[in-house]
Amino acid sequence: MVNPGEKVKVRVKINGVEYEENVSPRKLLVHFLRDLGFTGTKVGCDTSTCGACTVLLNGKSVKSCTVLAVQADGKEIITIEGIGDGKLHPLQEAFSDNFALQCGFCTPGMIMQAYSLLKENPTPSDEEIKDGMHGNICRCTGYQNIVKAIKEASKVRP
Amino acid sequence: MNYVGKPVKRINDKKFVAGKSQYVDDIQVSALHAGFVRSPYAHARIRSIDFSDALKTKGIVAVFTGKDLNPMLKGGPGPWVTYIDTKDWRYVPRNALAEEPRYVGDPVAIVLGIDRYSVADAIDKVNVDYEELPAVTKMEDALSEKVLVYKELGTNVGYRKNFTSGNIEEAFKGADKVIPVEAFNTRLIPSPMEPRGIVARYEGGSLTVWYSTQIPHFAREEFSKDFGIPSSRIRVIMPDVGGAFGSKAHFTSEDLAVVASSIKLGRAVRWTATRSEEMISSNARHNSFKGEVAVKNDGTLVGIRGDLLIDLGAYLTYTEGLQPAIIPLMVPGPYRVKNIHITSTAVYTNTPPITMYRGASRPEATFIIERIMSTVADELHMDDLELREKNLVRADEMPYKNPFGLTYDTGDYLSFMREAKEKLKYQEMKRWAEEERRKGRLVGIGTAFYLEISAFGPWEYGEVRVDEMGGVTVITGGTPHGQGTDTGIAQVVAEELQVDISKINVVWGDTQVVASGMGTYGSRTISIAGSAVKIASSQVLEKMKRVAARMLKADVEEVSYSSGEFTHRDGRKVSWDDVAREAYAGKDPGLYSSVTLEGDVTFPYGLHLAVVEIEDTGIAKVKEYRACDDIGKVINPALAEAQIHGGAMQGVGQALYEEAKIDENGQLGVSYAEYFVPTMVESPTYVSYFAENPFQSKYATGTKGVGEAALIVGPAAIVRAIEDAVGKRFNKTPIPPEEIYKAMLDRKS
Amino acid sequence: MYPSEFGYFKPSTLKEALDFLEKEDARPLAGGQSLIPMLKLRVISSKFLVDLNGLSSLSYVKDEGDKVRIGSMTKHADLVKGNVKESIPLLYDAARQVGDFQVRNMGTIGGSISNADPAADYPSVLTALDAKVILDSNHAKREVDAKDFFKGPFNPDIRKGEIVSEVVFPKLSGYTTKYVKVVRRAGDYAMVSLAMALKVKDGKVEDLRLAYSGVSDTPYRAREAEKLLVGKEISEENVREVAEMASSAVNPPSDVRGSSWYRREVMKVITMKALGGQP
Numbered sequence A: 001m002v003n004p005g006e007k008v009k010v011r012v013k014i015n016g017v018e019y020e021e022n023v024s025p026r027k028l029l030v031h032f033l034r035d036l037g038f039t040g041t042k043v044g045c046d047t048s049t050c051g052a053c054t055v056l057l058n059g060k061s062v063k064s065c066t067v068l069a070v071q072a073d074g075k076e077i078i079t080i081e082g083i084g085d086g087k088l089h090p091l092q093e094a095f096s097d098n099f100a101l102q103c104g105f106c107t108p109g110m111i112m113q114a115y116s117l118l119k120e121n122p123t124p125s126d127e128e129i130k131d132g133m134h135g136n137i138c139r140c141t142g143y144q145n146i147v148k149a150i151k152e153a154s155k156v157r158p
Numbered sequence B: 001m002n003y004v005g006k007p008v009k010r011i012n013d014k015k016f017v018a019g020k021s022q023y024v025d026d027i028q029v030s031a032l033h034a035g036f037v038r039s040p041y042a043h044a045r046i047r048s049i050d051f052s053d054a055l056k057t058k059g060i061v062a063v064f065t066g067k068d069l070n071p072m073l074k075g076g077p078g079p080w081v082t083y084i085d086t087k088d089w090r091y092v093p094r095n096a097l098a099e100e101p102r103y104v105g106d107p108v109a110i111v112l113g114i115d116r117y118s119v120a121d122a123i124d125k126v127n128v129d130y131e132e133l134p135a136v137t138k139m140e141d142a143l144s145e146k147v148l149v150y151k152e153l154g155t156n157v158g159y160r161k162n163f164t165s166g167n168i169e170e171a172f173k174g175a176d177k178v179i180p181v182e183a184f185n186t187r188l189i190p191s192p193m194e195p196r197g198i199v200a201r202y203e204g205g206s207l208t209v210w211y212s213t214q215i216p217h218f219a220r221e222e223f224s225k226d227f228g229i230p231s232s233r234i235r236v237i238m239p240d241v242g243g244a245f246g247s248k249a250h251f252t253s254e255d256l257a258v259v260a261s262s263i264k265l266g267r268a269v270r271w272t273a274t275r276s277e278e279m280i281s282s283n284a285r286h287n288s289f290k291g292e293v294a295v296k297n298d299g300t301l302v303g304i305r306g307d308l309l310i311d312l313g314a315y316l317t318y319t320e321g322l323q324p325a326i327i328p329l330m331v332p333g334p335y336r337v338k339n340i341h342i343t344s345t346a347v348y349t350n351t352p353p354i355t356m357y358r359g360a361s362r363p364e365a366t367f368i369i370e371r372i373m374s375t376v377a378d379e380l381h382m383d384d385l386e387l388r389e390k391n392l393v394r395a396d397e398m399p400y401k402n403p404f405g406l407t408y409d410t411g412d413y414l415s416f417m418r419e420a421k422e423k424l425k426y427q428e429m430k431r432w433a434e435e436e437r438r439k440g441r442l443v444g445i446g447t448a449f450y451l452e453i454s455a456f457g458p459w460e461y462g463e464v465r466v467d468e469m470g471g472v473t474v475i476t477g478g479t480p481h482g483q484g485t486d487t488g489i490a491q492v493v494a495e496e497l498q499v500d501i502s503k504i505n506v507v508w509g510d511t512q513v514v515a516s517g518m519g520t521y522g523s524r525t526i527s528i529a530g531s532a533v534k535i536a537s538s539q540v541l542e543k544m545k546r547v548a549a550r551m552l553k554a555d556v557e558e559v560s561y562s563s564g565e566f567t568h569r570d571g572r573k574v575s576w577d578d579v580a581r582e583a584y585a586g587k588d589p590g591l592y593s594s595v596t597l598e599g600d601v602t603f604p605y606g607l608h609l610a611v612v613e614i615e616d617t618g619i620a621k622v623k624e625y626r627a628c629d630d631i632g633k634v635i636n637p638a639l640a641e642a643q644i645h646g647g648a649m650q651g652v653g654q655a656l657y658e659e660a661k662i663d664e665n666g667q668l669g670v671s672y673a674e675y676f677v678p679t680m681v682e683s684p685t686y687v688s689y690f691a692e693n694p695f696q697s698k699y700a701t702g703t704k705g706v707g708e709a710a711l712i713v714g715p716a717a718i719v720r721a722i723e724d725a726v727g728k729r730f731n732k733t734p735i736p737p738e739e740i741y742k743a744m745l746d747r748k749s
Numbered sequence C: 001m002y003p004s005e006f007g008y009f010k011p012s013t014l015k016e017a018l019d020f021l022e023k024e025d026a027r028p029l030a031g032g033q034s035l036i037p038m039l040k041l042r043v044i045s046s047k048f049l050v051d052l053n054g055l056s057s058l059s060y061v062k063d064e065g066d067k068v069r070i071g072s073m074t075k076h077a078d079l080v081k082g083n084v085k086e087s088i089p090l091l092y093d094a095a096r097q098v099g100d101f102q103v104r105n106m107g108t109i110g111g112s113i114s115n116a117d118p119a120a121d122y123p124s125v126l127t128a129l130d131a132k133v134i135l136d137s138n139h140a141k142r143e144v145d146a147k148d149f150f151k152g153p154f155n156p157d158i159r160k161g162e163i164v165s166e167v168v169f170p171k172l173s174g175y176t177t178k179y180v181k182v183v184r185r186a187g188d189y190a191m192v193s194l195a196m197a198l199k200v201k202d203g204k205v206e207d208l209r210l211a212y213s214g215v216s217d218t219p220y221r222a223r224e225a226e227k228l229l230v231g232k233e234i235s236e237e238n239v240r241e242v243a244e245m246a247s248s249a250v251n252p253p254s255d256v257r258g259s260s261w262y263r264r265e266v267m268k269v270i271t272m273k274a275l276g277g278q279p
């Protein structure tokens, strides 16, 4: 138990590396990650609507602005910086190849959610992509190229 | 080495897809965090502010109010004088912190602390004693002047001007028919996905500002003017910017308060807006047009008259002054109508301030004139496009001087219309929709034509450097922030210099690196900034030819250049890289050229078509969005199409989903739970064409610009499609499902 | 956007959780998909959060033949993944439409009903299916009918020291069910939604359940309207009558999603369509 105002030790694996930090229970996972330098994960809204903060928590996509850092204790997190394995992940390639980004702010969240979607459904239809991705808002692209990119990546998954 | 006209991949994507992008909030500097105490009232006077408890909060360093910071300001931001004539305006420059808050959310105190959480705690502990003042939150009410936003101005009217041309009385007298028209755009929120932010560091008399902005050089000027710091001692850096759409080209109170606090404390201070703060920092549109048009029975439009009313919100922002002055000028659009009388009035209200937003004034003008055309078509029982064709300016009239003196540079609207109708399958789609409706499906198609004024001058800066290794650095005064114009610019330069595009790096957005610059807005960048670097490239190439001639011991006339090789008539060659190296070895070293290119507006145009389907509940969806545009030369079709997609999505948003609602108390709905930015599910399928034989602009690139097209014309096309489906007139954006449903009921009964 | 300070306790047994909740000013944290947004907006506060995510014993779907027991910590995503698709298709259809993919990966059925948002999806499903909510405290177990559990907006029948441990759904047989949700934008809460269950035998309606979200303070079960059809064949006219009656008996709220009048109209339209009529 931690009292209000006290900190609690959190041990997490981020992109394969162990971190141990003392955090206040109120600290949101997204701020925890960003403060550690994982600034690829963005904050785009206040209401858990935009998905810019999407990361994988034990393999499942979550909005890290709506998870407490303490909740990640003992768990594994993968962020946009962690999916590439030294080179770009096919999804990252596909986003670039298909003009699926403009300002790029939504892109990490989009890619992480697409990653999670493809894990569950490796060959999604356009409709399934839309259904799986509508928790992520993009203000620039109008989405069509994002759908295209995800489809294309679904064909070249490693 | 042909790059122009090809869908070249974006040159700077890697960092974005890899999560290595750096927006202002991602910058690692040791800085205090700022947060704001905001007025809960639409209008109030502050009796006192007690922040003693706030100061006791763990991690809090300082709290400042208007009394502390406002005296530091010499002036404060007014309108953008490059484009706006201050003589036309009544306004009060904005302060760093309000002492008489004028909208719900107006910042009255800044709290500075070591992290965002403690700042939020402290904000809750600041006690402000307000005396609530009467407020006016509706622009129609503001006109009555019963409640004044600024007592000191004695009026709510910030701007009023008559735009008159031809002989309006005659025109209406001689008309076969006079048709009333109305067009209304509700308040929008531009809503780039990256909320705005700023980091200011003042030390040793120098100010460095990392700023989510479209206009770093204007920002330098503004901060210099406001704080009396020599501009040479100010460096404004634009990091990656996560979208702006015109909304990051003005200076907010929060920005000023952050800079002022940094100066006061001699420490770095940072602020990143939360989404709700972003949503009150920049509202957009909100205008109404009420008037009538005079027509001949054959469809000729002979006169337009009416009143245009525009909401300014509580302050005159840097950019909102554009709308009331430009909308009337563009109301005639691509049509030959000569007799026009429009009174343009802009009023202050106790609501969040309004700024420009993608298209700024052209979407409003286009909505007005396209509503007019559609309404007239209905009243005269003519086909939508036939009526437009009747009125389009003819090719032999180009360049055409419009009634207010704008010169439409190039184009053949009529031939283009024929081409576009074919490409968009206008007739087939109309028949298809009718057939489907007969079968019981509520579908509709709508079209709208637009003429855009774009590529605003007065000038832009471009510089090209070839270094001793043959690498090419391009420095531009344009400030791309998502459009991909960095890639377009690289293409232009690569083609001009005939080098591989991978040799080129495009740099922008740092006042200490870029000698001068205007920025990216108004669909100007590829035209004016692209042309500036194109010319600079050719100048550098000229010098390289001279160096090559020296190496080949020949006259420069004997040397030709192509694809990385300088070749003598006799066949001897020297390579690009060798010439570059030599250029830094011999005399007159150096390969650079900078160009400050003056330029004037140009006029792209296009026809867009929307297909909608409506459910029994009245919920409409745009199924398909087709566009055909003459944007001059197309540098990169994939980038251009991407602009159409994004603009069209915002058009769908404006037409059906987005409405910034303000309640009786002046409270704006400030979250995505209330403001419906469309998701992937609401997105249509887009098809985008460009004219086969485009009419080029006078710019060296031959381009006209495409950044705003779809949001300029989209709402009009979509509204028309809804009308087609339901058979009722709509004069307003957005059209909520409820209104569509009502229209469906009306038609049933 | 930054919650106020709170303390944190993550029990490893239900008993520890209940002990703590009884003693302290504390709230359970389930999926956090409603609680954390509210803490961020500082519209609620709590001295402690009791994180139920360590209690794996509360996450299950047990098919017992005539009923299905679902542990309160079962996530929306688990319900979507199929184990209730056959046994409680109505719940499955609703679960698929809760929020978005990421929200469904965290949010739980227990958290959702404990939040008792009048626009949420499960409350109308529970009400249509006459489900029972099981509550545990250190003193007793309570079983509350869905119709009584939702007392008011954001006001469930949960007493100090209690948590929702389970929801029990009677299994319907011979019914067709539909979950129809009308939203202004994908991922949003319902402007209006309808949870419908219909049993037809020999061409005549034997049972009809109509429960709505988004139209009143609590999930609205249109009991009078349901009765209109029982014993009858479904026809264009009586479907219209049902829709009229169901919608005229409530006074929906007006907000950004739609006005009261429009919500009623939408109720009518989706009711008629769900019953196979033409609006």
Ligand SMILES: Cc1cc2nc3c(=O)[nH]c(=O)nc-3n(C[C@H](O)[C@H](O)[C@H](O)COP(=O)(O)OP(=O)(O)OC[C@H]3O[C@@H](n4cnc5c(N)ncnc54)[C@H](O)[C@@H]3O)c2cc1C
Pocket (backbone or CB within 6 Å): A047, A048, A049, A066, C027, C028, C029, C030, C031, C032, C033, C034, C035, C036, C037, C072, C097, C098, C099, C100, C103, C106, C107, C108, C109, C110, C111, C112, C113, C114, C115, C119, C120, C121, C122, C158, C162, C163, C164, C165, C187, C188, C189, C190
């Ligand atoms: C973007 C977004 C969109 C959403 N859209 C929808 C939607 O369309 N439809 C919909 O129905 N919901 C929607 N939700 C809400 C979502 O379904 C939540 O998951 C749900 O409302 C709460 O469940 P939770 O497990 O996350 O609970 P929490 O947020 O952890 O808790 C909610 C409340 O219940 C209490 N509580 C939690 N568990 C228990 C328990 N076992 N016993 C007693 N009290 C408990 C908590 O203390 C808290 O007060 C949306 C949420 C978001 C962020």
Ligand code: FES
Pocket (backbone or CB within 6 Å): A042, A043, A044, A045, A046, A047, A048, A049, A050, A051, A052, A053, A054, A063, A064, A065, A066
């Ligand atoms: S920041 Fe997490 S959903 Fe928007």
Ligand code: FES
Pocket (backbone or CB within 6 Å): A100, A101, A102, A103, A104, A105, A106, A107, A137, A138, A139, A140, A141, B193, B242, B243, B482
């Ligand atoms: S690319 Fe800008 S928000 Fe998606």
